[in-house]
Amino acid sequence: MTAGDLFLQQAINGLSLGAMYSLLALGFTLVYGIMELINFAHFNVFMVGSMIAMLVLQAFGLSGQQTILTGLPLVGVLLVGFVVSMVGCGLIGVFIERFLLRPLRNVKGPAAMITTIGVSYILFNVVLLTLGTDSKNFPNPLPPIKWEIGGAVLRMREVLIWGIALVLMGGLTYFVTYTKLGKAMRATAQDPEAARMMGVEVDKVVMSAFFLGSALAGASGMIFGLYYNLAKVDIGFAAGLRAFTAAVLGGIGNVPGAMLGGVLIGLIESGSGQVIGAAWTDVVIFGILVLVLVFRPAGLLGRLAPNKS
Amino acid sequence: MASTPLLEFKNVNTYYGDLHVLKDVNYTIGEGEIVSLLGGNACGKSTTMKTIMGVVRAATGTVTYQGQEINGLATSERVRRGIAPVLEARRLFARMSVFENLEMGAYTQPRGAQFDDDIARVYELFPRVKERRNQQAGTLSGGEQQMVAIGRALMARPKLICMDEPSMGLSPLFVELVFDTIQTINRQGVSIFMVEQNANMALSIAHRGYVLQSGAVVLSGTAAELRSNEMIKQAYLGEMEAPVA
Numbered sequence: 421m422t423a424g425d426l427f428l429q430q431a432i433n434g435l436s437l438g439a440m441y442s443l444l445a446l447g448f449t450l451v452y453g454i455m456e457l458i459n460f461a462h463f464n465v466f467m468v469g470s471m472i473a474m475l476v477l478q479a480f481g482l483s484g485q486q487t488i489l490t491g492l493p494l495v496g497v498l499l500v501g502f503v504v505s506m507v508g509c510g511l512i513g514v515f516i517e518r519f520l521l522r523p524l525r526n527v528k529g530p531a532a533m534i535t536t537i538g539v540s541y542i543l544f545n546v547v548l549l550t551l552g553t554d555s556k557n558f559p560n561p562l563p564p565i566k567w568e569i570g571g572a573v574l575r576m577r578e579v580l581i582w583g584i585a586l587v588l589m590g591g592l593t594y595f596v597t598y599t600k601l602g603k604a605m606r607a608t609a610q611d612p613e614a615a616r617m618m619g620v621e622v623d624k625v626v627m628s629a630f631f632l633g634s635a636l637a638g639a640s641g642m643i644f645g646l647y648y649n650l651a652k653v654d655i656g657f658a659a660g661l662r663a664f665t666a667a668v669l670g671g672i673g674n675v676p677g678a679m680l681g682g683v684l685i686g687l688i689e690s691g692s693g694q695v696i697g698a699a700w701t702d703v704v705i706f707g708i709l710v711l712v713l714v715f716r717p718a719g720l721l722g723r724l725a726p727n728k729s
Numbered sequence: 730m731a732s733t734p735l736l737e738f739k740n741v742n743t744y745y746g747d748l749h750v751l752k753d754v755n756y757t758i759g760e761g762e763i764v765s766l767l768g769g770n771a772c773g774k775s776t777t778m779k780t781i782m783g784v785v786r787a788a789t790g791t792v793t794y795q796g797q798e799i800n801g802l803a804t805s806e807r808v809r810r811g812i813a814p815v816l817e818a819r820r821l822f823a824r825m826s827v828f829e830n831l832e833m834g835a836y837t838q839p840r841g842a843q844f845d846d847d848i849a850r851v852y853e854l855f856p857r858v859k860e861r862r863n864q865q866a867g868t869l870s871g872g873e874q875q876m877v878a879i880g881r882a883l884m885a886r887p888k889l890i891c892m893d894e895p896s897m898g899l900s901p902l903f904v905e906l907v908f909d910t911i912q913t914i915n916r917q918g919v920s921i922f923m924v925e926q927n928a929n930m931a932l933s934i935a936h937r938g939y940v941l942q943s944g945a946v947v948l949s950g951t952a953a954e955l956r957s958n959e960m961i962k963q964a965y966l967g968e969m970e971a972p973v974a
Binding site: 600603604606607610611613614615616617618619620621 | 782784803804805808809814816820821822823824825829832833834836837840881885
């Protein structure tokens with residue numbers, strides 16, 4: 421492999437990781453934009469998403485890499501996998517908001533944030549006790565189609581991951597730009613009290629943000645499984661922290677920022693793995709987090725909001 | 730008063746935690762009236778607005794709208810029934826376009842022919858708003874923003890508009906325009922309840938007024954009565970040379 425091929429290969433890998441991080445980062449950003457709350461439960465909603473996706477694929481009789489599907493059955497299985505993991509995670513998000521966070525809505529201080537940490541542990545332990553700690557073989561029904569581009573290899577799973585991420589991000593962008601509820605979400609993020617006085621039901625907006633963010637985490641969890649061929653109870657922490665870094669890098673609260681940040685973090689991860697060594701990935705990524713917070717705390721696309729009194 | 734007033738406060742008390750803000754307050758706003766609420770800073774004027782909108786709840790006493798008690802009614806339902814705010818400092822959604830801000834004003838209204846009519850009416854009232862419709866609201870001048878804020882309230886098809894300091898921060902020219910517009914809107918049948926520091930201007934267009942001090946109504950009457958009241962002259966009218974812009 422030449423240096424150019426290596427670069428291309430790492431770009432392909434980075435974009436796939438980036439697709440996953442972008443979807444996950446959107447959940448942090450949607451909730452933060454509306455409630456100024458960092459939802460740490462999001463880490464493990466993502467993990468639960470990958471478990472749900474795995475169980476769905478297994479329910480279709482798939483196991484490991486032995487079953488290869490093509491055509492309509494493949495599309496159908498993937499579609500059901502994504503829909504079920506997204507709806508499942510979305511409902512978990514709604515449950516967390518409705519029953520665990522809404523009672524704390526008007527409580528000042530870190531109570532809500534600490535609750536999300538607690539919920540994260542509950543999700544982790546529920547999966548640990550029911551499905552165990554072992555690394556599971558995530559079914560991958562994709563045919564082993566690949567294309568050689570120079571010396572780099574592009575596999576079908578990468579194209580699929582990019583395609584799904586683009587569809588979901590396009591859909592979300594359309595939703596917040598053009599729909600009534602999407603506009604209400606933007607208005608609430610900018611000025612919750614004024615939005616309320618326009619007649620926006622803030623509860624509905626907050627719940628929608630949790631549903632959408634968590635559903636995207638579900639999709640991201642399935643992408644993780646398809647990409648790494650594994651599901652494990654402890655995948656939430658590393659992926660979640662990287663996605664959170666992506667959200668901060670892009671400007672937390674900013675939807676295009678989360679997408680951009682996710683792609684950048686993915687590329688940085690694969691690039692630094694190539695150049696410096698995979699063991700240094702976390703050092704590089706969290707080093708970037710620190711640098712962003714020090715030199716550009718609003719992120720690449722964010723803006724510092726004036727302090728609300 | 731023979732007919733039912735549009736909005737009525739009866740012995741309303743409100744609190745922020747332990748802080749007693751409105752103290753046994755009574756207001757009535759009749760159909761088609763412009764009623765002005767005068768008072769210094771931190772006397773409960775903005776709390777009055779928030780209580781009307783349902784953002785702050787009356788702890789005791791009743792708030793009645795169109796003859797029905799609305800104490801427990803959600804803000805969104807109040808807007809749907811025709812109470813719309815023009816908020817202090819305008820509070821536009823700065824990173825949304827002017828058009829989107831107007832859409833937010835119509836949030837409780839059905840989309841369709843009615844929406845198009847209402848938008849056309851706002852554009853007719855404020856040609857400048859039409860010119861700026863695709864611009865981000867945050868990039869407009871203060872006066873233009875106030876026009877959008879009033880337009881946004883009109884999009885809710887209000888029967889009552891509650892205005893919090895509509896002249897604040899505006900140049901004298903725009904203050905004039907805003908007060909003219911308020912009268913135009915009022916002549917089209919919309920009642921106005923207006924909190925205003927600029928007592929001179931407020932009393933020149935209002936039918937009646939209330940004076941609030943430390944959360945209690947200390948004086949009320951027709952605009953003419955208030956203008957000739959010695960206390961008002963000294964406390965509010967005499968000082969109106971204060972810089973406006």
